[in-house]
Amino acid sequence: MEFETVIGLEVHAQLKTRSKLFCGCAVRFAEEPNRDVCPVCLGLPGVLPVLNRAVIDLAIRLGLATRCDIRRKSRFARKNYFYPDLPKGYQISQFSQPICEGGFLEIDLGEGQTKRIGIERIHIEEDAGKLLHDETGAPLSRIDFNRGSVPLLEIVSRPELRTAEEAKAYLRRLRGILRYLGVSDADMEKGQMRCDINVSLRRPGQSAFGTRAEIKNVNSFRFVGLAILHEEKRQARILRHGGQVVQETRLFDSARGITLSMRSKEEAHDYRYFPDPDLVPLEISDEWLERVRDSLVELPDARKKRFVEEMGLSAYDAELLTRERDIADYYEAALAIHRSPKMVANWLLGELLRESKGEGGFDPPVEPRRLAELVALIEGGLISGKIARKVFGIMLTSDLGPRRIVEKEGLSAIADPNKLGPMVEELLESEARNVEQYLAGKTRMMGFFVGRIMKETGGRADPKLLNELLRKALSRRGDSAQGR
Numbered sequence: 001m002e003f004e005t006v007i008g009l010e011v012h013a014q015l016k017t018r019s020k021l022f023c024g025c026a027v028r029f030a031e032e033p034n035r036d037v038c039p040v041c042l043g044l045p046g047v048l049p050v051l052n053r054a055v056i057d058l059a060i061r062l063g064l065a066t067r068c069d070i071r072r073k074s075r076f077a078r079k080n081y082f083y084p085d086l087p088k089g090y091q092i093s094q095f096s097q098p099i100c101e102g103g104f105l106e107i108d109l110g111e112g113q114t115k116r117i118g119i120e121r122i123h124i125e126e127d128a129g130k131l132l133h134d135e136t137g138a139p140l141s142r143i144d145f146n147r148g149s150v151p152l153l154e155i156v157s158r159p160e161l162r163t164a165e166e167a168k169a170y171l172r173r174l175r176g177i178l179r180y181l182g183v184s185d186a187d188m189e190k191g192q193m194r195c196d197i198n199v200s201l202r203r204p205g206q207s208a209f210g211t212r213a214e215i216k217n218v219n220s221f222r223f224v225g226l227a228i229l230h231e232e233k234r235q236a237r238i239l240r241h242g243g244q245v246v247q248e249t250r251l252f253d254s255a256r257g258i259t260l261s262m263r264s265k266e267e268a269h270d271y272r273y274f275p276d277p278d279l280v281p282l283e284i285s286d287e288w289l290e291r292v293r294d295s296l297v298e299l300p301d302a303r304k305k306r307f308v309e310e311m312g313l314s315a316y317d318a319e320l321l322t323r324e325r326d327i328a329d330y331y332e333a334a335l336a337i338h339r340s341p342k343m344v345a346n347w348l349l350g351e352l353l354r355e356s357k358g359e360g361g362f363d364p365p366v367e368p369r370r371l372a373e374l375v376a377l378i379e380g381g382l383i384s385g386k387i388a389r390k391v392f393g394i395m396l397t398s399d400l401g402p403r404r405i406v407e408k409e410g411l412s413a414i415a416d417p418n419k420l421g422p423m424v425e426e427l428l429e430s431e432a433r434n435v436e437q438y439l440a441g442k443t444r445m446m447g448f449f450v451g452r453i454m455k456e457t458g459g460r461a462d463p464k465l466l467n468e469l470l471r472k473a474l475s476r477r478g479d480s481a482q483g484r
């Protein structure tokens with residue numbers, strides 16, 4: 001390996017609160033511009049911010065879930081800069097006293113491998129407004145302040161990620177936790193989760209970090225991967241030719257799959273941070289901390305472990321089932337109706353997930369109850385796996401339960417020996433040569449016989465009974481051949 005890549009991620013997650021960070025304005029998505037605003041979040045003179053307690057609850061929740069230390073006393077700071085989307089001329093943030101520090105996430109690298117990625121800090125800050133540029137190219141921009149002062153958490157990883165795949169695994173895990181905890185919907189398409197990527201290269205064995213470039217505001221997992229791959233190539237080319245990587249902020253151009261220089265660090269702002277004099281210091285009492293701790297739900301890692309131990313699932317299946325809370329909840333809801341952990345997992349991860357690919361996440365077209373009932377029908381021998389897929393297909397477009405569909409469509413298994421028996425006899429009569437081969441030791445002919453009956457019955461023959469009838473009929477023929 002010529003170079004080692006060092007990656008650190010700064011993720012902004014929009015908190016799932018009803019109101020903004022310092023005022024009572026609603027936090028909504030895609031409202032008409034400038035409806036959810038008031039003098040406080042517009043930064044008009046003379047107003048005072050009042051901290052939203054729910055924000056602190058959510059920040060603590062995430063901090064506990066990622067094993068951070070929770071800072072019990074902290075102050076908010078003003079980060080000063082001028083930009084049209086920031087009416088106060090400063091952003092209220094946490095600077096030297098973040099609420100959470102020193103935690104970690106465990107990421108899944110496939111094939112049972114995991115890696116622990118350190119979290120340096122998690123701090124609270126307010127979002128800025130949104131500039132809307134004229135699409136006709138006219139020199140005109142409008143500002144929507146609905147997003148102004150919406151609460152964010154910034155989650156800063158340690159520079160412990162080494163590949164684009166690890167970075168994506170980290171983001172998947174973080175998004176899973178944010179959603180599990182109800183801290184954020186973390187929908188990247190809606191801008192509720194945004195990611196800045198720090199990338200640098202160094203020679204293997206070198207302990208000092210190389211000069212890094214920061215890629216701002218990447219908004220999909222795929223783009224994060226592509227941006228890192230491009231940045232690796234670009235920096236390697238510079239270093240290979242004896243050049244120096246410039247410390248700068250870059251943008252990812254998704255249409256071209258490349259990163260572009262946005263501004264060099266020399267021009268970067270000096271933010272002149274200082275404690276916000278309008279806000280009293282934040283103090284988190286023991287009771288407050290315990291109350292939040294009590295409200296924590298089971299997290300993906302713990303749930304995964306439980307699925308492996310209690311349900312006997314493979315680590316791989318358990319990982320897929322627990323990555324998103326919705327999927328894990330669905331699974332457990334189905335098991336509550338029919339407890340068949342492996343088969344329900346197979347159907348959920350196979351047929352159901354294939355049909356549930358909403359961009360916003362898991363959107364199952366069939367409720368847990370109907371999937372569980374379908375599995376119960378298979379296990380009860382009423383239908384075969386093949387027929388079950390057909391029933392599942394019908395469920396996608398109707399509200400009928402699987403049992404009703406089986407009745408209505410006449411799909412129930414033929415489990416009557418008086419029906420199957422004669423069919424077996426007839427088949428073996430007409431296949432005398434293959435029967436001989438079977439009796440001569442070619443036992444895999446069994447599959448051929450089963451296949452023929454299944455074809456004849458449209459897959460409805462009860463597999464267990466069919467096998468039994470075939471075996472009996474064949475051994476009868478074997479006995480009489482010997483007796484001859």
Ligand SMILES: [Zn+2]
Binds near residue numbers: 023040
């Ligand atoms: Zn407001």
